[in-house]
Amino acid sequence: MTTIDASLLDDLQKRGLIAQTTGGDVLAGYLASGSRTLYSGFDPTADSLHIGHLVPLLALKRFQLAGHKPIALVGGATGLVGDPSFKAAERKLNTPDIVANWTDKLKAQVSRFIDFDCGDNSAEVVNNLDWVGKMDVLSFLRDVGKHFSINNMINKESVKQRLDREGAGISFTEFTYMLLQSYDFAELYNRHNCTLQIGGSDQWGNITGGIDLARRMYSGETYGMTLPLVTKSDGTKFGKTESGTIWLDPDKTSPYAFYQFWLNTADADVYKFLRYFTFLSLSEITEIDERDRAAEGRPEAQSILAREMVALIHGKEGLEAAVRISEALFSGSMDSLSESDLEQLKLDGLPSSTIMRSELAEKPLTQWLVDAAMAASGKQVKDALGRGAVFINGEPKTFEQNGDAASCFAAADARFNRFYIVKLGKKKYHLFEVV
RNA sequence: GCAGGGGUUCCCGAGUGGCCAAAGGGAUCAGACUGUAAAUCUGACGCGCAAGCUUCGGUGGUUCGAAUCCACCCCCCUGCACCA
Structure with a gap:
């Protein structure tokens, strides 16, 4: 029997990982009183996840560690449509074979983070194309569409700017996205008794849509929770560097580059990031903070963050490679590198x-x-x-x-x-x- | 559709016949300082080692010479009308 860690919500709260929740206090009790099934969705908009996806992905793991059952949904269907939430303009559609290919890649990536073999709360990965793909238009319109009010939908903040803005507009296709995602939640509720959906704060509208639909279609009582958008103290966008997006795929962003990215975190952000992204306990993080504050000069936090993150995403070997290159290059002792070291640097992603x-x-x-x-x-x-x-x-x-x-x-x-x-x-x- | 405003180098934004590769700010890159930080200061910032070459929505034209003037076209914004 799985043990439930009742302090999960409190811990998430203290980490600053909760933006909004439905159900108020009820949710805390609901999660504390039994192992629940929850899901988060990842749409295949590229051939790899990037660090922006990390917060919800790691949240699934946090829930699993606390005794709940996570489902990672890869949006083989929703990825074909495109989420309009808070997007300034209509997106161009990718071809079905590209989306299918990306879906497979994301499935593989997502699978590395959650445990599929830990008893009752083992994780699952699902693809919404498996149910949406089988649905015909008339069933969709009659069974799903009938529950949605256009009046409510156009009042959603997430599509407001697309409706208001002159010259931008929103296609029926993207407007329908919310119905698809809502249907996912209802479907997962029905199939897996999934009662909680988590996602980025931009997903609030889609999540509450799903909660309503699960109630209307199956009289299900479900919950939603959003995680904060990661921001940086200097106002620039998190997860981008001069050289582009930081991907989780080691072929797109090497463990070395990934390590360097975290190592360069600003002092003003690093403790927050430790809370957001690592599994170090809050007391450990506080301790690091205090130690750095007491010490003159270079803080340790960046190095701890970088090590934790590379180990988490690229494993022990990736971390060793990243540290090996970094030390060789930045310690000034390049002379000490052997021929095989140099060859290794190449393989390590320098x-x-x-x-x-x-x-x-x-x-x-x-x-x-x-x-x-x-x-x-x-x-x-x-x-x-x-x-x-x-x-x-x-x-x-x-x-x-x-x-x-x-x-x-x-x-x-x-x-x-x-x-x-x-x-x-x-x-x-x-x-x-x-x- | 009519009337008015506008499209400038990565972004914002000056420039309205030569002194314009194009002010200023932001972003970015490099140097100093430092902790592979932040802040600050300095330099660079269309491309090219260079000679030089290519830009100011598009196409043509006027001119010795155009981002700047003219014609046509495309796109955006603001009113009005049309539609409902």
Whole structure:
């Protein structure tokens, strides 16, 4: 028999992970008095989840650890339609085969976070295409559509801007999204006795829609809870860097890059992020906070956060790889790297490229670095060269040497006859293999 | 459909015949300082190592010369009308 951790809601509250809930105090008692089944949905809008999906995904795990049964729903059907919630403009539809492909990828990713073999509250992964795909239009209109009032729907905050805005508009397709998601909840209630849906705060409208539908179709009593949108103290968008979205797929964002992302968290955000994203207890986090405050200089929190996150998403091996690269590069002891270390750096996800020695003379250094995506334009490399911010195997290069890439990558300077670590600025590293 | 306003470099936003690759701010990149922070200061910021090349919704035109003037077209906003 599964033990229920009755303090779950209280813990979530203290972590700042609860934006809104339905049912008020009833929900706390409901969750404390038995193992419940809950779900959260993930639509296949790309071939990988990104860190924006982490809060609901980890919340499923928190519920599971507290004794509840999580269902991760991958939106093979809803992904074909597109959620209009708080979106400024109509989105373009992806083809069914692309969505199906993405659905499979998300299923695999999601599955790594929750436990499928822990007795009564083992997790499940479902795809809403399995039930929505079988439904015919008339049944949908009669059985589902009949329960929705257009009057209520157009009053939802999530679609307001699309209705109000001149020139934007909303198609019937996207407008119908809420019905699909609501139907998911009703269906999961009916099939799995799923009585709680969680999601991002932008999902409130869709979640309450589902609660109403479950009641109307099956007289079911269900609950909803939303998690906060992750914000940063400086007002910029969480989860994006200059180089783009931070993905959970190691092929899209390497464990090293992922580690660096968390390591660079601002002091003003790091303790909040520890509460949001890690499974460290609140008292442990408070302790870290206090210790950092007492110590002069560099706080430990970022490093703890980075380690926790990489271990969570990429496992022990991913963490070791990320730390190995980071230490080699940032400790200044690159000389100590062995040939196999350098090869490992490549495998570990340090950006790298292979170039032909015979082609070196064809382009100036600026162009080689631009081609390797180290900088957006040759001008930036030129600026860096002028400031002594470009190093090849530890040797500073100057603008005068720009035209002579062959001597910048001189054979005599190569590590193990082929490797060059190029550093641009303080944080950008790239491994060149010249053959 | 009619009337009025507008589309400028990643974003906001100046510029209304040469001094404009185009003010200013933001974002971004690099340097100093630091903790691979923050704040601050400095430099860069269409592309090109360079000569030089390509931009100001689109197409044509006027002119020695246009982001700036003219014509037509496309798109957006604001009123009015039409529709209901």
